[in-house]
Amino acid sequence: xxxxxxxxxxxxxxxxxxxxxxxxxxxxxxxxxxxxxxxxxxxxxxxxxxxxxxxxxxxxxxxxxxxxxxxxxxxxxxxxxxxxxxxxxxxxxxxxxxxxxxxxxxxxxxxxxxxxxxxxxxxxxxxxxxxxxxxxxxxxxxxxxxxxxxxxxxxxxxxxxxxxxxxxxxxxxxxxxxxxxxxxxxxxxxxxxxxxxxxxxxxxxxxxxxxxxxxxxxxxxxxxxxxxxxxxxxxxxxxxxxxxxxxxxxxxxxxxxxxxxxx
Amino acid sequence: xxxxxxxxxxxxxxxxxxxxxxxxxxxxxxxxxxxxxxxxxxxxxxxxxxxxxxxxxxxxxxxxxxxxxxxxxxxxxxxxxxxxxxxxxxxxxxxxxxxxxxxxxxxxxxxxxxxxxxxxxxxxxxxxxxxxxxxxxxxxxxxxxxxxxxxxxxxxxxxxxxxxxxxxxxxxxxxxxxxxxxxxxxxxxxxxxxxxxxxxxxxxxxxxxxxxxxxxxxxxxxxxxxxxxxxxxxxxxxxxxxxxxxxxxxxxxxxx
Numbered sequence: 234x235x236x237x238x239x240x241x242x243x244x245x246x247x248x249x250x251x252x253x254x255x256x257x258x259x260x261x262x263x264x265x266x267x268x269x270x271x272x273x274x275x276x277x278x279x280x281x282x283x284x285x286x287x288x289x290x291x292x293x294x295x296x297x298x299x300x301x302x303x304x305x306x307x308x309x310x311x312x313x314x315x316x317x318x319x320x321x322x323x324x325x326x327x328x329x330x331x332x333x334x335x336x337x338x339x340x341x342x343x344x345x346x347x348x349x350x351x352x353x354x355x356x357x358x359x360x361x362x363x364x365x366x367x368x369x370x371x372x373x374x375x376x377x378x379x380x381x382x383x384x385x386x387x388x389x390x391x392x393x394x395x396x397x398x399x400x401x402x403x404x405x406x407x408x409x410x411x412x413x414x415x416x417x418x419x420x421x422x423x424x425x426x427x428x429x430x431x432x433x434x435x436x437x438x439x440x441x442x443x444x445x446x447x448x449x450x451x452x453x454x455x456x457x458x459x460x461x462x463x464x465x466x467x468x469x470x471x472x473x474x475x476x477x478x479x480x481x482x483x484x485x486x487x488x489x490x491x492x493x494x495x496x
Numbered sequence: 497x498x499x500x501x502x503x504x505x506x507x508x509x510x511x512x513x514x515x516x517x518x519x520x521x522x523x524x525x526x527x528x529x530x531x532x533x534x535x536x537x538x539x540x541x542x543x544x545x546x547x548x549x550x551x552x553x554x555x556x557x558x559x560x561x562x563x564x565x566x567x568x569x570x571x572x573x574x575x576x577x578x579x580x581x582x583x584x585x586x587x588x589x590x591x592x593x594x595x596x597x598x599x600x601x602x603x604x605x606x607x608x609x610x611x612x613x614x615x616x617x618x619x620x621x622x623x624x625x626x627x628x629x630x631x632x633x634x635x636x637x638x639x640x641x642x643x644x645x646x647x648x649x650x651x652x653x654x655x656x657x658x659x660x661x662x663x664x665x666x667x668x669x670x671x672x673x674x675x676x677x678x679x680x681x682x683x684x685x686x687x688x689x690x691x692x693x694x695x696x697x698x699x700x701x702x703x704x705x706x707x708x709x710x711x712x713x714x715x716x717x718x719x720x721x722x723x724x725x726x727x728x729x730x731x732x733x734x735x736x737x738x739x740x741x742x743x744x745x746x747x748x749x750x751x752x
Contacts, residue, residue: 261581262579262581262582264579380592380594381594383592384592384593384594386582387576387578387582387584387589387592388573388576390548390553390571390573391571391573391576391633392592393553394551394552394553394569394571395571395593395594395637396594397594438581438583441583442583442585443583443584443585443588444582444583444584444588446583447583
């Protein structure tokens with residue numbers, strides 16, 4: 234008999250991986266991996282705010298991540314600083330705020346590690362509902378914007394002239410990442426969430442012939458990684474988040490060798 | 497002033513500045529149906545800025561831009577690089593244009609003579625093929641006005657003639673107007689009606705054979721075959737750009 238907490242972990246992990254892969258494909262195509270990291274770092278600030286307000290409401294986390302994403306868009310209007318620099322400023326400032334606030338609250342100091350690598354085995358039914366709602370909503374929005382988003386990814390000016398609402402689509406995509414990162418924090422943690430987006434997408438690249446194939450395969454790779462990772466973690470008593478990430482890395486390497494062997 | 501029926505685009509006294517830095521000064525020109533207008537000028541002359549203003553994706557600081565009502569604009573951007581990480585066939589690239597059907601795609605691929613490679617990854621296209629793909633994408637909207645940014649950049653002579661040939665063919669067949677940026681006057685000579693020499697302002701304009709012999713043109717673009725051109729300071733207040741050269745000696749320190 235499998236314990237309930239393992240089942241919860243599996244359901245939560247599979248749901249997050251299913252949407253993280255497709256979002257990660259766009260992250261890889263648009264070379265925005267560092268953006269995911271920034272949002273994850275600011276999620277820690279969301280955790281701190283939640284503690285400060287003594288509330289576990291996921292809205293706080295989602296709100297914080299979204300605010301940082303929108304702040305980035307605003308700052309990007311100043312052409313003197315590259316996105317790279319702005320992301321560095323935002324990520325580390327948010328991380329520092331989060332760490333200082335958390336450190337001021339004695340009862341949480343010992344739990345810091347959970348936020349960094351996740352606490353997937355502590356996921357309850359309420360968490361499942363929250364994650365489920367966010368994942369379904371994100372999937373619907375991504376389905377609606379994926380073609381224009383792809384067009385922007387290939388050539389922004391061309392898309393704009395062809396009538397794509399470039400700014401709205403970009404904001405929608407950034408908010409999607411903020412939403413998913415916010416709910417994935419408990420599953421895989423600040424340090425590793427970007428990995429769950431990037432590595433399955435990279436693994437999918439070697440097998441895919443079209444953008445849509447890459448999106449679907451990345452979802453599959455993410456789901457396989459989560460199931461494998463949780464099983465390994467359960468068998469050998471290693472941290473779950475890192476086990477999931479390494480499973481994805483192995484999939485990526487297998488894909489590479491598969492292509493080499495075929496060529 | 498109303499836009500004449502055949503006129504697709506008209507700019508009047510357009511100025512553009514970024515952070516108090518004037519990049520376009522008092523630029524006026526128009527493009528009509530069946531007409532090809534070529535913008536030439538050195539790097540940093542404001543060609544791309546002027547093109548973005550014509551396309552309507554950049555606002556002017558002062559002056560007016562008139563576009564004929566409900567015209568469809570096809571845009572061919574300068575040299576598109578698509579990263580290998582995106583698995584995208586040529587057909588799928590063309591399909592990215594909103595409201596496109598696969599029949600439309602077959603048709604434009606025939607026009608640019610590329611149907612045989614439609615299913616290959618777009619990254620495998622050669623320089624010349626890539627430019628024809630971009631032209632095909634611009635043609636998908638059945639444009640009244642084609643705007644082309646350096647359509648032959650980085651292509652060998654044969655390929656260049658082919659692209660210019662295709663553009664002229666499309667123009668003659670659909671009676672669209674063409675506005676393009678080019679570095680080299682000699683290559684576009686045969687297929688352009690009007691040349692605008694741009695260096696922040698319009699230095700000279702007119703039919704290509706006219707501009708070719710204009711001292712302002714040498715001053716701006718140089719004359720590599722015959723050594724360094726002598727730059728004469730000559731002022732004139734003429735503002736009629738249609739088939740008349742008007743000179744204003746400004747910011748050509750390279751040739752002083």
